[in-house]
Amino acid sequence: MNNLSPKNNMFSSPEARLAVIAIVVFITMAALSPERFLSPQNMTSMAFQFPEFAILALAMTITMLTGGIDLSVVGISNLSAVIGATILTQFAGPDIAGIEMAMWIGIAIAISISVGMLAGLFNGIIIAIFGLPPILATLGSGLVFTGLAVALTGGSAVLGLPSGVAWLGNETVFGVPVPVILFAILALGLSFLLARTSFGLKIQMYGTNPLAAQFAALDVNRLLMKVYMVSGVYSAIAGMVIMSRANSAKADYGSSYLLLAVLIAVLGGINPYGGYGRIIGVVLAVLSMQFLSSGLNMLQVSNFSRELIWGMLLIFVMIVNTQKGFKLNLGKTPQTKSGK
C-alpha cells in the first residue's frame, strides 16, 4: 500500500498476525457449530451487522493515529441520526414517495453529516486550541452530544421514517449489501487519504512525534481540527446506517459500539500512542470481531458476557502489542514508538 512507511518483517507485522486471528476465529466458530455458523442466513446477517460499528471503528482509527481518541463517536452518530430523523418525520413523514422522498432523504443526510462535521469541529477546537487531553475532551463532548439528542427527542425513539430510508441499511446491489459497499468506500477512502495525501502523511507524522511536528512548523491545530472533523463525518455516516437498519433514531442506540470501536482499532494494529496503523488491519479486526460476536451469539452467550469478553480482549491485545508484552509472548519486536 505504502512504500513510504518503514519496512518491517512480514510476520512481525500486526496485519499478518490479524489475518491469522481472523482465520482462526472463523474456523473455530465454524467447527463449534458448523450447520448454523456456515449457513447462508448467518453469512448474510453478519454482512449487514458489521458495517455500522466498522464505520465507527474507522472514525476512531483516524483520531488514534494522531495519538488521540474519540470517545464521542457514538454520541455524534446518535445526535446526527436523531436530527436527520426529526427532519424526515417533521417534513416528510412515512407516506411520502418518489422524487420528493429522495429529496428529503438527501437533505436529511446532508444535514446529519454537517452535524457530524460540526460536532467533530467542536472536539477539534477543545483539543487543539484549548489543549484538553482527547480522552477527557471527547468523553465530555460525547455526553454533551448524547444529552442534546435526549433533549431533542425527550429520550424516546424517533419513528415514522419514509420507506426509502431502509434502503441504505437493508438492500443489496448486485448481491452485495449496501452497508458493506458503503464501508468499503469509506475504508478505501481513509486508506487512500493516509497514504497518498499531504493531510494523511501529516497525521502519521504528528502521531509519531507531536513535538517534532511543532518544530517542523506543521499547522498542528488545523491538522487536529480536520482529523476530528473527519471522525465526526464518519460517525454521522454510521448514524445513518444505524437509523436505516433500525428504521428509527434514538439517543442511546449502539452504546456498546464505543468499546467495540476502540477494541477494533487497537486490535487492528493502530498504535494507541499514535503514528502507526493501517486500514487493512482495521478491516481484518472488524471481520474477527464479527465472526467472534456471531459465533458467541450462536453458542448462546449472553450480551453481558460478550462485553466482558471484549473488555478482556482489549486489555490482552494491548499487552501483546506493547514492547514488554511482546517480549514475554513471542520474543519479537513489534512496531511501537521508541523512547516513550
Add this chain to the structure above:
Amino acid sequence: MDFVPENALVIMEGVTKNYDGVVALDNVDFTVSPGEAVCLVGENGSGKSTLIKILAGVEQATSGRITIGGKVYDTLSPRLSAAAGVMVIFQDFSLFPNLSVAENIAFSTQLGKNRRLFNKKHVYEIARKTLDRVGVDIDLGTIVETLPVAHKQLVAICRALASNARLIIMDEPTTALTEREVSILLDIIRRLKKDGVAVIFVSHKLAEVLEVSEKVVILRNGKKVAQGPASTFDAASLTRNMTGRDVAEASPRPIDPSAPVLLHVKDLHKEGAFENINFDLHEGEVLGVSGLLGSGRTPLAKALFGLVVPEKGMIKLGDKSIVLGDPLTAAAAGIGYVPEDRLTEGLFLTQSIVRNVSIGRLDNHQNAGLLNMKSLFRESGDWLKRLKVKTPDIGSPVTSLSGGNQQRVVLSRWLSRAPKVLILNGPSVGVDVGSKSEIHDIIHELALSGIGIIVISDDLPELLATCQRILVMKSGVITDEVSGKNITEDELARRMAS
C-alpha cells in the same frame, strides 16, 4: 588489559555496547581507585556518556565485565549500582525543585531504609552532617528551586554523599559555573578525595578540572585512545587526542561588509528568559550565540522561530516584520530552525528518512488532492545526496542512520524549503568527529550561497570554526560581541564564565 591497581574500586574490562548495529563503546577497559579523580574526556558521540550509563546501570553492556568493590556484576541496574556506591550527578542534577535542601539531601537515604514516616529532625541531622563533610553552609530549609545553580550542584553532591557514595560521577560539572564557583567546587573535590571518595569528571572541556585529577582517559569513536597521569596532558594534547587531528579546522571566510542586513532583531524581551536583545544578521553571515547553560541562548533561538512568545520587541526579515510567537509564519517567511535535541524535537523516529525530510514540503507536492510520490522522493533524495547522507534506501527508518546523518536529515528538511535564515541550535551535538567537521563545511557552503546562519552553541571550537561574529549571553542579556577571527578559545571561555 592495562595494569590494574590492587585496591581498585571499579574495574571495567572489555566493555562493549552496540545500539542497533552502531558500536557506541568498543572493548574499553577502565579503572578507578578510591580517592582518585579521573577525567573521562571525549567529544560528543565518543562513547563517554554510554560508559557512564553502563556504570550507573541505566544501560546494559553488550559484553564485558564490571567489578565494583571486588564484586563482579553480570548485569547492573540503577539500584545495584547505587547500592554499590556509584552515584551519578547529571547536568540537570535531578533534584526535587519543590523540596527543601535538607529533604533533597536526605531523601534517597530515607527511601532506601523503607521508612514509612517522615522524621524532620532526622532528615535535618543527616543533611547537616553531609554539608559539614564538604565544608559548605547552605540554609537547610531553603526550597531548592530558589538556589543558584552552583548551590544546586552542591546539594546534588551532598545527596550522593548521604547515600554513602564511593564513586561520584559528574557530567559536565563546570558548564554552568562561573570561575569562582569552579574553584569552590575544586576545593570540595579535594576534600572528598581525602575522604577516599573517587570522582569521575565527564566533559568535553576539562582544562579546569585537570588540576585536581590524577588520571585522564580519552575516548574517541567508542574506543579508548589514550590514558595517563593528568600531569602529562595539556589542553593541546587533550584536543589532539579527542579529535584525532592536529590541524585546526578551516576558519570562516571574512564578512562581506557590503552584504545587506537580512534579519533585524530589536528590543526582544521575554520575562525571565532574555531581555533587551538587539542584533543584525547579514546575508551570508554566520553569527554565533553562546553562553553557559541557562544563559538564555536556547529561549532566544526558539523566540526567533516563534516557539517562544516574547512579550515585546520586533523581528524583521528583509523589510518585512514577522509576527512574534508563531512558527508557521516564521517558517513561511523563510526562517528555519534545527533544534537542539534531535531525537525528541527534530526527528520522527519510527518514520522513514524520506518522510522526515519531506514533511515541510508535502503541500507543495500535492496536485488536486493527490501527493506526487515521484517528485517527493526525487526532491528529498536530491537534498540527501547534496548533504552526502549515506543510505541504501531512503524508505528505511530514520533510526537506521548515524547521529551525523540524522542531523543532515533535519538540515535537508529545512534546506528543501529554501530558507533565508537558518537557526542551528547545537548543530553537532551527538555527532561523531568526522561528521562534525563535515557539518561545519556544510554551514560554510550555505553561508556562501547567501543564507544567514545563526549557530547557537556552547561548543567553543565549533563556534570559532564556523562563526564570523559571536554574541555572548549571560543571564538573558547579550554581554559581549566578539569577532570570531580575533579571539582564542580560552579568551572566549573566560568571557562566557566571568
